[in-house]
Amino acid sequence: MQGTMLAAVYEGPGHLALKEIPVPAVRQDDDVLLRVEACGICGSDLGFIDGPDGGVGASGTVVGHELVGRVASTGPGAKHFAEGDRVVLDPCPPCLRCTYCLMGAPTQCDNLTYIGYGVDGGFAPYMIAPSQTLHRISTEVPAPVAALAEPLACVLHGLEKVDVRPGDTVVVLGAGPIGVLYVQMVKAVGAGKVIISEPSAMRRDLARMVGADYVVDPKAEDLQDVVMRETSVGADVAIDTVGNLLSTALEVIRRKGAVLLFGLHQANVTIAPWEIALTEKRILGTLIQSHLFPQAIKVLEGGIIDAQRVISHVLPLSRICEGMELLRQQRAHKVVIDPWASE
Numbered sequence: 001m002q003g004t005m006l007a008a009v010y011e012g013p014g015h016l017a018l019k020e021i022p023v024p025a026v027r028q029d030d031d032v033l034l035r036v037e038a039c040g041i042c043g044s045d046l047g048f049i050d051g052p053d054g055g056v057g058a059s060g061t062v063v064g065h066e067l068v069g070r071v072a073s074t075g076p077g078a079k080h081f082a083e084g085d086r087v088v089l090d091p092c093p094p095c096l097r098c099t100y101c102l103m104g105a106p107t108q109c110d111n112l113t114y115i116g117y118g119v120d121g122g123f124a125p126y127m128i129a130p131s132q133t134l135h136r137i138s139t140e141v142p143a144p145v146a147a148l149a150e151p152l153a154c155v156l157h158g159l160e161k162v163d164v165r166p167g168d169t170v171v172v173l174g175a176g177p178i179g180v181l182y183v184q185m186v187k188a189v190g191a192g193k194v195i196i197s198e199p200s201a202m203r204r205d206l207a208r209m210v211g212a213d214y215v216v217d218p219k220a221e222d223l224q225d226v227v228m229r230e231t232s233v234g235a236d237v238a239i240d241t242v243g244n245l246l247s248t249a250l251e252v253i254r255r256k257g258a259v260l261l262f263g264l265h266q267a268n269v270t271i272a273p274w275e276i277a278l279t280e281k282r283i284l285g286t287l288i289q290s291h292l293f294p295q296a297i298k299v300l301e302g303g304i305i306d307a308q309r310v311i312s313h314v315l316p317l318s319r320i321c322e323g324m325e326l327l328r329q330q331r332a333h334k335v336v337i338d339p340w341a342s343e
Contacts, residue, residue, distance in 0.1 A: 026075045031078065
């Protein structure tokens with residue numbers, strides 16, 4: 001396939017450019033050329049573009065990693081896929097050779113590939129992906145919803161760590177797309193009460209719609225008071241999807257409860273180690289995912305959660321900067337880009 005295509009290209013801190021670039025071609029034995037159907041804007045995309053050092057990425061990279069597409073062509077080694085297969089992408093394949101990979105910890109791989117940051121991603125009509133990063137998904141799942149497979153797999157990875165049990169009380173801090181996915185998933189596995197804290201009225205409304213039992217405005221109510229009133233001892237689990245609310249999370253869990261840190265934020269937090277030891281509270285980090293795409297796909301294909309609710313906008317590629325600005329201003333929930341849509 002020859003010619004050029006419009007793509008969203010990172011060109012240095014604070015600058016995303018829409019420009020014509022060559023349509024990529026299969027070059028490696030394991031390459032798969034994808035015709036991208038939809039690609040979601042992730043909060044980490046905004047951090048990558050807006051950050052002072054561009055994060056882990058490189059100038060000239062096509063951004064975008066939450067995507068679904070169709071196989072357009074393959075290299076000779078990509079034997080498990082055929083033209084027309086519909087797939088979602090795991091954007092962070094590990095090397096499988098370093099010490100951490102051999103220890104069974106691929107999310108900590110020393111040589112992770114970051115598709116959409118250092119390797120061209122999905123905010124374009126076509127992209128190249130290694131075949132081992134691809135997972136088939138049903139054609140029955142709408143493209144914008146299928147593009148949620150990657151963030152959902154990350155949510156499931158965190159959920160494995162905290163082991164939410166039937167009847168547990170869970171506090172979710174932040175009602176962005178990840179927060180509302182967590183609300184739905186912890187309810188799906190049997191959480192008894194789900195309390196979410198979010199200062200944005202628009203996001204609080206969405207949290208109610210997806211099943212949160214108690215929705216707290218932290219500017220108007222004391223979250224710890226609400227949690228203690230509903231539980232008497234504190235929540236079993238608190239999930240910080242923002243990344244700078246560890247102190248709050250520790251305040252609202254019971255003794256021997258667990259905090260899951262999902263959001264990435266460079267804020268420093270002061271805690272009292274003696275209090276953690278005394279109360280046996282657990283603090284757990286979670287990063288990307290390693291093996292949960294098949295489970296995330298089953299959740300989406302089975303309609304176990306109402307993933308469509310998370311998506312507020314589907315925009316053409318030509319309006320990607322508008323979509324990112326809506327997210328910065330918290331005027332959108334999840335924005336998905338359709339690279340084939342017209343204005």
